[in-house]
Amino acid sequence: MFDKILIANRGEVALRVMRACKELGVKTVAVYSTEDKDTYPVRYADEAVCIGPAQSTKSYLVIPNIIEAAKNTGAQAVHPGYGFLAENADFARACVENGLVFIGPAAACIESMGDKSSARETMKGCGVPTVPGSDGCIDTVEEAKAFADEVGYPVLIKATAGGGGKGMREVHDPADLEAQYKAARTEAGAAFGNDGVYLEKLVLRPRHVEIQVLADDFGNRVALCERDCSVQRRHQKLIEEAPSPALTEELRRAMGIAAVKALRATDYRSAGTVEFLLDSDGKFYFMEMNTRVQVEHPVTEEIVGVDIIKEQLRIASGEPMSCADRAPFSPNGHAIEFRINAEDPDCGFRPCPGTITRFDPPAGPGVRVESYVRTGSKISPYYDSLVAKVIVRGQDREEALARGRRALDEFVIEGIKTTIPFHRRVLDNPVFCAGEACTDFIETQMGDVL
Incomplete structure (x- = not known):
């Protein structure tokens, strides 16, 4: 078991991981933004390191700052919690490259499952049931219309990256498909830096x-x-x-x-x-x-x-x-x-x-x-x-x-x-x-x- 781990997160999940570590006799390092310096998880941890200002893009999402905090405190491993960098393959890879254990799956696995279109094809290949859907990303409105006409409405447009409902649109009427397709791509691009989408048959009231x-x-x-x-x-x-x-x-x-x-x-x-x-x-x-x-x-x-x-x-x-x-x-x-x-x-x-x-x-x-x-x-x-x-x-x-x-x-x-x-x-x-x-x-x- 590790001697010390860094928790690359904040709030309730950071405290949850710290408590498990304490029961296992593992010391913990908290990272925090200036906004979070007085929060309970920061006080609860054995050590705490400020990694930037309030905005998460300047603190909790800055990989070099977190890696530096882990190395400077002698942490052997990093727990990402959920949200922020938890499903970021680059972060998992950076941990390993800097001699740290990433407490989660390998970067390649995060990458393959993070792309929902790729994940769907992997599941089909191993016999896990999947919703009828497009083979990979749909790159044009014309392709989207052709797929929807083939499987029948309603259909679901889904961003291939990310989650939380962003880049996801239900389409029940063919007249709405073009607008919803464009909206899904725009939202996906803004949220994930990847505007790729694919289509599935919409399962009603699941x-x-x-x-x-x-x-x-x-x-x-x-x-x-x-x-x-x-x-x-x-x-x-x-x-x-x-x-x-x-x-x-x-x-x-x-x-x-x-x-x-x-x-x-x-x-x-x-x-x-x-x-x-x-x-x-x-x-x-x-x-x-x-x-x-x-x-x-x-x-x-x-x-x-x-x-x-x-x-x-x-x-x-x-x-x-x-x-x-x-x-x-x-x-x-x-x-x-x-x-x-x-x-x-x-x-x-x-x-x-x-x-x-x-x-x-x-x-x-x-x-x-x-x-x-x-x-x-x-x-x-x-x-x-x-x-x-x-x-x-x-x-x-x-x-x-x-x-x-x-x-x-x-x-x-x-x-x-x-x-x-x-x-x-x-x-x-x-x-x-x-x-x-x-x-x-x-x-x-x-x-x-x-």
């Missing part, structure tokens, strides 16, 4: 179900059950739960097998996630592979009893994962995660930065809160608006729902607007309570918050 995976250097490859991430707004997840209310044991097994095939096809190492669309007939299709730990990893930890961050560290240090002999995994209980963002759900989820004047998180049986803020903390306009994650666990889904209501009612955050009222309303929605939410849940059930 569920978003993803499989958490781990793979090490000893041939161990495991699927840690699934998460249902169907409650999302503009392709941004808001609530995640595990296991999915939609899956049978047979379907869970089939999706797990497909996810492990993806690991073999990419020679994957570390923690990752294979994401699928699940249609109303129980057919599932590969969507993308995330080559990092995800925001929602705690819900999986709660139902399988595995610390995913610790397993990442073990794998990166050259040890076998500690949980391989427990495969295949079955869910034990039910967990739900609510992302608490500094946003106003009554005004289109408008970001609400500011100073938290009171922060009283919930507690009690089956309640876990992941956060980096305290009373007096400042929520900066420069970064993601995530303030906290509330994860509840019950013996079954009904108990998890009851604990979710209780935890959200207990949670007091003052000084800023948050999404807590929105989550509380979701828990009163009969479609969600019945476990029937699809990816159009917000539009069809919560339209007054758009």
Whole structure:
């Protein structure tokens, strides 16, 4: 195991990694912008290094500054967290070239899975089901029209790089295709520096179900059950739960097998996630592979009893994962995660930065809160608006729902607007309570918050 690692991130995920390191006896180095110098993760770490001003393009995204901080502090490895440089192949490569272990998959794997068109072709080649789509990028409007006419409307235009819903457009009417194609390319180019797009047949009213995976250097490859991430707004997840209310044991097994095939096809190492669309007939299709730990990893930890961050560290240090002999995994209980963002759900989820004047998180049986803020903390306009994650666990889904209501009612955050009222309303929605939410849940059930 490493003696010291640097966490190339901020906020809640930086603190989550530091806590896992402390339990393993590993010293930690925080990096921070001038905006973050007084945050709790910076104080929690054994050492901290300022890497630039508030703008992430001048701090958290500056690879040479992070590499220099790691070398100057004697860190042996770098954990990227999620967001920022977590899926940046150049960063992974730079770590290795400077004698540092990148806690994640190899740069080549990040590169191949980061290009969604390439990833899709890889999955087709290893027998993982994929949505009917174009062979590679669509370079002209004429090509887009020809493909859409062939597979039939509706179709989905998707950026080949990046994620988070950027460069993604649904097209239901042929008359809209040209405008949406151009808009998707423009947005993709601005967001990712790559305006490449491809087209897929649009799966109507699917569920978003993803499989958490781990793979090490000893041939161990495991699927840690699934998460249902169907409650999302503009392709941004808001609530995640595990296991999915939609899956049978047979379907869970089939999706797990497909996810492990993806690991073999990419020679994957570390923690990752294979994401699928699940249609109303129980057919599932590969969507993308995330080559990092995800925001929602705690819900999986709660139902399988595995610390995913610790397993990442073990794998990166050259040890076998500690949980391989427990495969295949079955869910034990039910967990739900609510992302608490500094946003106003009554005004289109408008970001609400500011100073938290009171922060009283919930507690009690089956309640876990992941956060980096305290009373007096400042929520900066420069970064993601995530303030906290509330994860509840019950013996079954009904108990998890009851604990979710209780935890959200207990949670007091003052000084800023948050999404807590929105989550509380979701828990009163009969479609969600019945476990029937699809990816159009917000539009069809919560339209007054758009």
